[in-house]
Amino acid sequence: MEMQRPRGTADLLPGQVEDWQRLEAIVTKILSAANYQEIRTPIFEHTELFERGVGDTTDIVSKEMYTFEDRGQRSVTLRPEGTAGVVRAYVENKLYGTGTVSKLFYYGPMFRYEKPQKGRFRQFHQYGAEVLGSEKPAIDAEVISLSLRILVGIGLKNLTVELNSVGCSVCRPVHRALMVERLTPHKDELCQDCQNRLEKNPLRLFDCKNDRCQAILRDADVPYIVDVLCDDCRTHFDAVQRYLKVMDVPFRLEKGLVRGLDYYTRTAWEITSPGFTTIAAGGRYNGLVEEIGGPPTPGIGFAGGIERALWVLGEQGGTLRSSERLDAFVAVADEGGEGTAMVVLETLRGRGIRADRDYQGRSLKSQFKLADRLQARYVVVIGESELQSGKATVKNLDDGEQREIPFPQLADEIEQGIR
RNA sequence: GUGAGUGUGGCGAAGGGGUUAACGCACCGGAUUGUGGUUCCGGCAUUCGUGGGUUCGAUUCCCAUCACUCACCCCA
Numbered sequence: 001m002e003m004q005r006p007r008g009t010a011d012l013l014p015g016q017v018e019d020w021q022r023l024e025a026i027v028t029k030i031l032s033a034a035n036y037q038e039i040r041t042p043i044f045e046h047t048e049l050f051e052r053g054v055g056d057t058t059d060i061v062s063k064e065m066y067t068f069e070d071r072g073q074r075s076v077t078l079r080p081e082g083t084a085g086v087v088r089a090y091v092e093n094k095l096y097g098t099g100t101v102s103k104l105f106y107y108g109p110m111f112r113y114e115k116p117q118k119g120r121f122r123q124f125h126q127y128g129a130e131v132l133g134s135e136k137p138a139i140d141a142e143v144i145s146l147s148l149r150i151l152v153g154i155g156l157k158n159l160t161v162e163l164n165s166v167g168c169s170v171c172r173p174v175h176r177a178l179m180v181e182r183l184t185p186h187k188d189e190l191c192q193d194c195q196n197r198l199e200k201n202p203l204r205l206f207d208c209k210n211d212r213c214q215a216i217l218r219d220a221d222v223p224y225i226v227d228v229l230c231d232d233c234r235t236h237f238d239a240v241q242r243y244l245k246v247m248d249v250p251f252r253l254e255k256g257l258v259r260g261l262d263y264y265t266r267t268a269w270e271i272t273s274p275g276f277t278t279i280a281a282g283g284r285y286n287g288l289v290e291e292i293g294g295p296p297t298p299g300i301g302f303a304g305g306i307e308r309a310l311w312v313l314g315e316q317g318g319t320l321r322s323s324e325r326l327d328a329f330v331a332v333a334d335e336g337g338e339g340t341a342m343v344v345l346e347t348l349r350g351r352g353i354r355a356d357r358d359y360q361g362r363s364l365k366s367q368f369k370l371a372d373r374l375q376a377r378y379v380v381v382i383g384e385s386e387l388q389s390g391k392a393t394v395k396n397l398d399d400g401e402q403r404e405i406p407f408p409q410l411a412d413e414i415e416q417g418i419r
Numbered sequence: 420g421u422g423a424g425u426g427u428g429g430c431g432a433a434g435g436g437g438u439u440a441a442c443g444c445a446c447c448g449g450a451u452u453g454u455g456g457u458u459c460c461g462g463c464a465u466u467c468g469u470g471g472g473u474u475c476g477a478u479u480c481c482c483a484u485c486a487c488u489c490a491c492c493c494c495a
Binding site: 081400 | 420421447448449453454455456468485486487488489490491492493494495
């Protein structure tokens, strides 16, 4: 039987890889300009890190983790997201000891045991940024701005930043209790999913697409959390919005927005484009560092899906690829030209000129066809007669002009021609 | 995890229980002597995801399995 790749994984073929490289270059450039530095953490971590960090009631931890026992009977897990690992590294390496704000970014594969569909894989890739050590609303605004700037930089259109605040350890429990109190009497009327949500994460009720559930929510007069924030959260959130406006970062208040991970506090946002799922998302996580064993340290970050960004880009007709032409194609006219052709190739390549030849024994005519397909600028023909005259036959495929150039000047001429 | 659909050459796609599995694109070769496009000619699936079953006979029917797609859950 033919070998197949594991479900939900993908091969990145030549051509696609170029998009990825360019995307990563854009991310690096934008984040570097804001003084963020790259960090690389392991692709797998102790299972406990995610159970504690991401939260064991979340779907990610409860049913989507790639967890294994290694040969030392330790339970390890392929990381399902990037934040937990970065925060762990921050704590373990005592980066908080620098006394400054840590601004970090990363790329890499993430793993979630899910049923694959469009824009959803078991191994997928994210870029992301994390800022540890500041709870200033201004940093929220900076991070949100950057998360959008990257997508714009990649070339995506019709982007929307959906913004919300999900409160903190002070106001969220109060709101949660209120929801449970008002909705429990109507529990039986809710859809099965919402009944579960009521127990696990009542905030999610706002996400339900079921009209009946939404009606019940209205009738029960259940407030959105953003409308009942404690004073500190209110003040913080107002400031974030104020800065965003000043910075001219467009956003839309989305009171029903909830993020899936337990660690989010206060600011939460998602970036979407009509007709697609979320492309990037982020939020503040003020309790996470402490949860993982570090000193109380506020944090905020976001992650973007590389496959998703590239998918949307492709659907919108964009690409990061530029047509890569071949500078010179060396055509071998006969056996006698073989050796010299190799010498010429070495010379051209040594100068950084992109050059190639045929290795399948094609006829000269076919070699020209191949050169045409590779969009070569020049074809250098080498055979017995060229060796006799000491001049290579060089044809410019763009204008069809053909000349004889002495071998010693060949590389110079081509170098000039491709500029 | 739940529900539904799909699976034919590199790609797109027709077909249908029975001697040689359409077609298009791509690809390869040729159209007299060492040259690209177009056109023309020729070539290119012992085989219809995989395994099993029904049958005289299956790629066409059934079952299983794998993969993909869509919706839900959830999410980047």
